[in-house]
Amino acid sequence: MGLAEGSRNASNALGFIRTTEGHLNELTSILQRSQSVAVQSWVGTEANEPITSPEVVTALGEENLAEIAEKTGADSGALAAYVADQLPVLIDQISPDGQITSDPAVLDQAYTEFENKAPFTATARIGMAAVRPAEFIILQFTQEVGQG
Template identity: 35%
Template sequence: MGILDVLSQFSGGNHPEGMLEAVTTMLNDPRIGGLQGLVTKFQQGGMSGVIATWVGTGQNQPISPDQLQSVLGNEHLQQIASQLGLNPQEVAGHLAQLLPQVVDKLTPDGTIPQDGGGLGGMLGGLFGRS
């Protein structure tokens, strides 16, 4: 499945406009380090089991907005919130629904692509970001 196929599955969802682009921006953020960096952040935040289900081929384990906020930190959520005109709690709620699906679709064979962080760059290129 190609990147465009992944993105098309999320368009028109019940998330605010720009939410998927915000996820892409987050994956491109050098402080996150791409998809591999996101996985590492979850592991360091005590959420190894959760992120492993998103990357793996089985059912995705849910994450609460509070757990997501704990892993990502307020700075990332505040940045996304200000871009979208939402509050950080709303962003955490939307990300808690969207991020497991995006990670799952970006790792269809249950492994992180060899480029690790380049995937975020590929997604960003679709939105005119580098």
């Protein structure tokens, strides 16, 4: 691996593991701008609308889902089903008042609960860095939904 590739991987990893208030506010903004009523409901204070496995595949794209599955050590189908079932719960937990929290204790508890039930390993590899798969999946999902 060359220096440029290593630098790019490190930069990508830092982008995924940042949990600053500004970054979390951006996540809130992406979720709230989403065209999906379901996604908006997860952040809002009303009941969570469901999402299906095929909608997860559509939102992420098959290639991105396969990449996430590879990085987390999961089967793509099991990962899509799990994300469809548990991502609304996770987003709801980290946005108790209709805004994504920056409280590390709330984030850690929500991520841990998400990861404890998951069909993947406890860490994902982004370049040379290990990151929490819950955060990685949230960011991948919201980036794709936010671009849609």
